Amino acid sequence: MEVATAETPFHAVIVTIFPELIEAVASVGVFGRAVERGLVRLETINPRAYTEDRHQTVDGKAYGGGPGMVMKVGPLRAALEEARRRCPEAKVIYLSPQGAPFAQQKAEACAVQGQVILLAGRYEGIDQRLIDRDVDEQWSLGDYVLSGGEMPALVVLDAVARLRPGVLGDEGSAEAESFSAGLLDFPHYTRPEEIDGQRVPEVLLSGDHGAIAAWRQAQAEAVTRRQRPDLWARWQEQQQRAEKRNGGSGDGSHE
Numbered sequence: 072m073e074v075a076t077a078e079t080p081f082h083a084v085i086v087t088i089f090p091e092l093i094e095a096v097a098s099v100g101v102f103g104r105a106v107e108r109g110l111v112r113l114e115t116i117n118p119r120a121y122t123e124d125r126h127q128t129v130d131g132k133a134y135g136g137g138p139g140m141v142m143k144v145g146p147l148r149a150a151l152e153e154a155r156r157r158c159p160e161a162k163v164i165y166l167s168p169q170g171a172p173f174a175q176q177k178a179e180a181c182a183v184q185g186q187v188i189l190l191a192g193r194y195e196g197i198d199q200r201l202i203d204r205d206v207d208e209q210w211s212l213g214d215y216v217l218s219g220g221e222m223p224a225l226v227v228l229d230a231v232a233r234l235r236p237g238v239l240g241d242e243g244s245a246e247a248e249s250f251s252a253g254l255l256d257f258p259h260y261t262r263p264e265e266i267d268g269q270r271v272p273e274v275l276l277s278g279d280h281g282a283i284a285a286w287r288q289a290q291a292e293a294v295t296r297r298q299r300p301d302l303w304a305r306w307q308e309q310q311q312r313a314e315k316r317n318g319g320s321g322d323g324s325h326e
């Protein structure tokens with residue numbers, strides 16, 4: 072049995088009828104370099120390879136009528152069996168609008184787990200019997216409907232890979248990003264110091280690391296309060312709980 076550690080590559084298997092879509096996107100940028108450097112092992116399995124008819128049919132009409140086609144159990148179940156053989160410790164995740172919202176905590180858990188099998192649907196979706204028996208969890212990318220699960224699968228993979236050791240150049244990068252500490256990211260600036268009358272905030276030019284860290288923290292809090300009141304409320308609760316645990320007053324001093 073392969074035991075996932077920080078040293079073993081993150082292993083992902085995507086079950087999809089459009090492997091070329093995954094391969095094209097997954098070969099560029101941070102993710103592409105992670106694959107090249109052996110930090111991520113990415114495989115695709117096409118359920119069409121598990122069909123027996125000339126047309127390699129993976130879909131059928133819906134019982135009960137209605138528009139659109141439904142993905143059949145047979146080829147998907149066989150493809151998932153092969154995926155589980157390659158990735159025995161992995162959960163099978165079906166990307167679906169009916170799933171629980173995908174968020175940073177799920178990405179973190181997945182990065183620690185070290186393996187994942189992602190199932191991308193097409194057409195009207197997948198025969199419920201496959202979901203009932205072969206899927207461990209369903210994750211949604213948001214309250215909208217896409218044409219297929221490949222782009223959601225790529226989003227999940229990208230979010231997870233960034234959290235794996237060695238994938239980002241600077242190990243601190245992932246920790247400093249939005250959501251990791253419960254707040255959104257602070258604003259970033261690069262050269263020149265002034266452009267079209269817009270100046271970089273003076274504190275960032277001061278060289279005073281304490282003042283810069285305090286400014287960034289205040290900005291992260293302000294951005295979160297303004298853009299995401301839901302995250303802000305949760306973060307304040309966390310702070311209050313931490314203050315109570317540490318014997319503080321827990322009086323919401325971050326307001």
Ligand SMILES: C[S@@+](CC[C@H](N)C(=O)[O-])C[C@H]1O[C@@H](n2cnc3c(N)ncnc32)[C@H](O)[C@@H]1O
Nearest residue numbers: 166167192195196211212213216217218219220
């Ligand atoms: C056209 S959609 C099916 C939509 C389905 N009939 C419904 O109304 O919920 C085809 C496939 O795209 C993927 N998909 C679409 N929207 C998604 C979302 N918001 N999150 C994750 N996957 C999604 C799923 O894999 C789904 O099986």
